[in-house]
Amino acid sequence: MKPCSEVFVEKMHDYLDGDITHQEHEELFEHMKKCTCCEEYFSVLSESITFLEGPEVLEAPDNFTKKVMNNLPNKNKSKFKDWVRKYPSVLAAAIFILMMGSALTTYVTEPNQLSYTKNSQLKVANNTVIVPKGVTINEDIIVENGDLKIEGKVNGNITVINGKEYLASVGEVTGDIEEVNEFFNWIWYRIKSIFK
Ligand SMILES: [Zn+2]
Known part of the structure; x- marks a missing residue:
């Protein structure tokens, strides 16, 4: 469910930030009539923002953004700043997720800890989770x-993060x-799972 082009993603953010020309607005909505990927992306994005503007949203504690920044792995910091500058509405969505006390807290404070779906048939060796030969999950x-190695069978979906x-x-x-290997894809993945 990826949008077909960055150009439209930018327009979506412009629209949601109330900074779009009449013509761009028309183009965007004309396009979304034909493009399911963009339409879906847009609906998740706007839902997350509507959520943020709702009365039930708590106020972010002082220094919240700063604390998050301090917990981010170094290589992501400058990227994060660029991103925020470009897409303020995404920052809002990201903070919303952080405030839900989701697994992101775990992610930023313990970036290297292996975790996986608890299933007694899975084996673990060298930071790799293994579906052994002859086993069906x-x-x-x-x-x-961590990595996932599949020698047996999985009746279900696989998600490997980092x-x-x-x-x-x-x-x-x-x-x-x-x-999901990029930090921002990961945030996006969380957004999607919340609204699924
Ligand atoms: Zn599209």
């Missing part, structure tokens, strides 16, 4: 900060496979 698997997924020649996955 009948649920979705999420692996965070890691890689290896499918052995005998391995099989019936659902979707998604790798």
